[in-house]
Amino acid sequence: MNVLLCSLIVLIVSGVFAFSLNRCVKFANGMGAAGAVTACVVGLGALFAVYNNPTAAVFSIPWAIPCGSFSLGADALSAVFLFPVFLLSALSALYGFDYLKHYYGKKNIGAAWLFYNLLVASMALVIMARNAILFLSAWEMMSVSSCFLVLFEGEKRDVARAGLIYLVATHIGTLFLLVMFILLGKESGSWDFAAWQGTRAGFGPSLIFLCALIGFGTKSGFVPMHIWLPEAHPAAPSHVSALMSGVMIKTGIYGLLRIMTFLGMPCAWWGYLLIAIGSLSGILGVLFALAQSDFKRLLAYSSIENIGIILMGIGLGVVGLSVQNSFLMVMGFAGGLLHVVNHAFFKGLLFLGAGAVYHETGTRKMDLLGGLLKKMPITGFCFLVGAAAICGLPPLNGFVSEFLVYYASFKSISGSTSLVFAAVGIITSLALIGGLAAACFTKAFGIIFLGETRTACGQNAHEAGVFMRLSMVILAVACIVIGLSAPLFIGVFARIIADVSGSPLSLIQLCLMEAGPPLISVVVMAVCLFIVVVLTVLLRRSFLSGRVITRFPTWDCGYARPDPRMQYTASSFAQPVVDFFKGVLRTQKQAVKITRYFPDSPSFKTETTDLFSETVFRPMLRSMRRFTGKLTWLQHGKLQFYILYIVFALVALFIWKL
Amino acid sequence: MPAKIAQFILVLTLSPFLFGVLNRTKAFFAGRKGSPLLQLYYDIFKLLRKGAVYSTTTTWVFIAGPVVSLSAVITASFLIPWAGHPAVIQFDGDIILFIYLLGLARFFTVLAALDTGSSFEGMGASREMQFALFAEPALFLSLASLARVTGQMSFSGIFSTGVINFWPVYGPVFFLVFGAVFIVFLAENSRIPVDDPNTHLELTMIHEVMVLDHGGVDFAYILYGAAVKFWLLGTLLAGMFLGASSRGWMMDSAVFILQMSVLAVIVGVVESTLARLRLLKVPHFLIIALALSAVAFILTMRS
Numbered sequence: 001m002n003v004l005l006c007s008l009i010v011l012i013v014s015g016v017f018a019f020s021l022n023r024c025v026k027f028a029n030g031m032g033a034a035g036a037v038t039a040c041v042v043g044l045g046a047l048f049a050v051y052n053n054p055t056a057a058v059f060s061i062p063w064a065i066p067c068g069s070f071s072l073g074a075d076a077l078s079a080v081f082l083f084p085v086f087l088l089s090a091l092s093a094l095y096g097f098d099y100l101k102h103y104y105g106k107k108n109i110g111a112a113w114l115f116y117n118l119l120v121a122s123m124a125l126v127i128m129a130r131n132a133i134l135f136l137s138a139w140e141m142m143s144v145s146s147c148f149l150v151l152f153e154g155e156k157r158d159v160a161r162a163g164l165i166y167l168v169a170t171h172i173g174t175l176f177l178l179v180m181f182i183l184l185g186k187e188s189g190s191w192d193f194a195a196w197q198g199t200r201a202g203f204g205p206s207l208i209f210l211c212a213l214i215g216f217g218t219k220s221g222f223v224p225m226h227i228w229l230p231e232a233h234p235a236a237p238s239h240v241s242a243l244m245s246g247v248m249i250k251t252g253i254y255g256l257l258r259i260m261t262f263l264g265m266p267c268a269w270w271g272y273l274l275i276a277i278g279s280l281s282g283i284l285g286v287l288f289a290l291a292q293s294d295f296k297r298l299l300a301y302s303s304i305e306n307i308g309i310i311l312m313g314i315g316l317g318v319v320g321l322s323v324q325n326s327f328l329m330v331m332g333f334a335g336g337l338l339h340v341v342n343h344a345f346f347k348g349l350l351f352l353g354a355g356a357v358y359h360e361t362g363t364r365k366m367d368l369l370g371g372l373l374k375k376m377p378i379t380g381f382c383f384l385v386g387a388a389a390i391c392g393l394p395p396l397n398g399f400v401s402e403f404l405v406y407y408a409s410f411k412s413i414s415g416s417t418s419l420v421f422a423a424v425g426i427i428t429s430l431a432l433i434g435g436l437a438a439a440c441f442t443k444a445f446g447i448i449f450l451g452e453t454r455t456a457c458g459q460n461a462h463e464a465g466v467f468m469r470l471s472m473v474i475l476a477v478a479c480i481v482i483g484l485s486a487p488l489f490i491g492v493f494a495r496i497i498a499d500v501s502g503s504p505l506s507l508i509q510l511c512l513m514e515a516g517p518p519l520i521s522v523v524v525m526a527v528c529l530f531i532v533v534v535l536t537v538l539l540r541r542s543f544l545s546g547r548v549i550t551r552f553p554t555w556d557c558g559y560a561r562p563d564p565r566m567q568y569t570a571s572s573f574a575q576p577v578v579d580f581f582k583g584v585l586r587t588q589k590q591a592v593k594i595t596r597y598f599p600d601s602p603s604f605k606t607e608t609t610d611l612f613s614e615t616v617f618r619p620m621l622r623s624m625r626r627f628t629g630k631l632t633w634l635q636h637g638k639l640q641f642y643i644l645y646i647v648f649a650l651v652a653l654f655i656w657k658l
Numbered sequence: 659m660p661a662k663i664a665q666f667i668l669v670l671t672l673s674p675f676l677f678g679v680l681n682r683t684k685a686f687f688a689g690r691k692g693s694p695l696l697q698l699y700y701d702i703f704k705l706l707r708k709g710a711v712y713s714t715t716t717t718w719v720f721i722a723g724p725v726v727s728l729s730a731v732i733t734a735s736f737l738i739p740w741a742g743h744p745a746v747i748q749f750d751g752d753i754i755l756f757i758y759l760l761g762l763a764r765f766f767t768v769l770a771a772l773d774t775g776s777s778f779e780g781m782g783a784s785r786e787m788q789f790a791l792f793a794e795p796a797l798f799l800s801l802a803s804l805a806r807v808t809g810q811m812s813f814s815g816i817f818s819t820g821v822i823n824f825w826p827v828y829g830p831v832f833f834l835v836f837g838a839v840f841i842v843f844l845a846e847n848s849r850i851p852v853d854d855p856n857t858h859l860e861l862t863m864i865h866e867v868m869v870l871d872h873g874g875v876d877f878a879y880i881l882y883g884a885a886v887k888f889w890l891l892g893t894l895l896a897g898m899f900l901g902a903s904s905r906g907w908m909m910d911s912a913v914f915i916l917q918m919s920v921l922a923v924i925v926g927v928v929e930s931t932l933a934r935l936r937l938l939k940v941p942h943f944l945i946i947a948l949a950l951s952a953v954a955f956i957l958t959m960r961s
Contacts, residue, residue, distance in 0.1 A: 407751045431798040435791035446772030521749035532729040547709035554713040568780020576788040
């Protein structure tokens, strides 16, 4: 525990140093990155000790804040969420060191590192906090520091707008968390997590659960509370997007699981609700991802999809717990938790790859790019690994976690009626998500990296810096290694599932053991695949040896002047599916009508805005503004009066308490 | 074990033969004599002896396309039972891995197509992805019905229980599942009414246009991979009419090969008697498969 505290201190101190030494920009950049990497590596080292001996990992000092105590702890649940936080933060910091060089003299590098390190520290603090006030403070720190990072390029109009949307959305979420903590705290009279364990009766737990679902769901991007996510994630610098998409949104999942440990036996409908939200988030997330033309926005939407898959796993786990089907429970939770870790790796990897492309080409529009694999071979290869992993293709890590969720669903297919419908719903949604994700990521990789360069944007691109490449390669290797070694470490989740479900550890280990043979077979098949690939490659080589190999332009149907602009674009690739789902996607098309035989300036533009922000939130906020507009005289911007309000409020409270 | 090796080798050697049967059937309906039964073998051997021409646009992804696709399909063949006898490798949940291995093959075929930078191939890739989107859930749902009825979670489990014995009780379920899987089978193997393997115009092709720039060994791999995939998915259809294996391996195998040939004849008849659907109608056709499999699943809930 002390080591973990040290790493937090290193993070904060190095951030402050980087900020204060901003005048020497190279030093600030190095200081911030080195601090983050050191702290995270130290933290990673401490995690193994923490996992093996969770009872020793507690730390508590009194705190002057009312009801608060600075109590930290790290059990197995915390350790598993801390692992991706530290790993991805270290790699993103490494990457950011190269990435931010581009902004020397243009941006405040020191401030960027201060907020980055604060973000990492606050995420770790959220996961380790054992007191509601501390949790909320850390939560707030996380939201605010990430909001400042989103505003890194705040002079751009759309970035400023994204930051504002994020700030508002995250605080609406926090509001629900506040209500939830008050409900929990009022019942037990304490704000320490330790006092909250135990079963409750009546509507209380369900109400708390719903508050948690909305509050944490806003942070995690459950549909329909996701609207801030596709705005804020693309706007941030790429190493921050990787961190936000890869791990920050998972703090919501962590919070949900943590709260569930306090609520005792869950109701079955919680699980069904989670599954329903999960499949909705999964399908809509990937559908909107497919319709995007900005590749970072595409990745942001795909995070919503993956949160959906995680939720489906956890939902199955909750259903399994409530119907006393321990195998289903274990597989569901294990699949969901493994996907939390996996998604951190491949989404981090994809965002870093996307950042390298943006860094080199200066655009996020896929249709302007193309042919980058020749210029950026390593970035391209890593992006391909990430794309295959996120589609859940074997033998990579994404397959293993989806396999567990599928496996649990297939196992419960002969159970009771409601369970069967949940299982079939999950199977069908996962299959649909798989197909859509494959379309989405063949599009992303194919249009950005394959073919010919479409415009001048990519002409001068070259391979990313050495640290950027290093962090991407490490993540790509991690995706492959997890895919091949899943049976070895799946047992890690046993203790977490025991904590969340309150079931005996031995039972859970028994269930996990049952999943061993299929997982081992999957690995055997992966090895078979590898051997067959090697054999076919060797065979191909022996057939081609001594034969003539020539190079010639692509078959152009006899057309004399092929042009790179004639290539299929991202929007045309996605058009059949986007058109098919037009009822949901509502893609707007703007085209100049062609009237003459030789049109001079034809143009065509498509844009897919978010369904929920257009049809639900915008009208809602508009009517809210009509009402609150009448209260603007209260908010005049004079600080003295604001302080007066506080005094009045305090006096009123005192009088009420008298 | 020798039987397993034998059945693996038989799948790899016999699968191009089915295309010969299929083409003969089509030729019969067209009043032609048709190509030899072993034509695909000749084609593959001819292609294997050729050199290669690569587009100046392409990268290693173009070459990886056929290699990974063929490897994924061959690896998937480890999971498919033979004539009611268990597959080389079987485990609970191999259904999932099988479908995802076919997904891996598709993923790389599509990327190889996009690597050429040709609009035609982009078009084919886009369509392939769109159709797979509907075919995959239908296949999953159909297999879920079979899993529920037989109480098994692996291909070998499902297809070695003597599926034909379930027909009297679960007739409607099996009938619908057969319909759904047959539609998926036609779509995945680019057959009429979804795709026409003999079409001449690049604009109307789906699968063929994606491999337009492949030649020589690469194209041989693609043709061979398509043949093996045809066999594997066909096994799911033929397997629904298998009795419990009792007549010994040799006899079972002979019956099974006959069944597969009948399947090829049926596909030939379908191809000869149906017109190709308009591209915009293909998703509707595939949604029929999804609907059939959903209804089949609901029917399994009856008892």
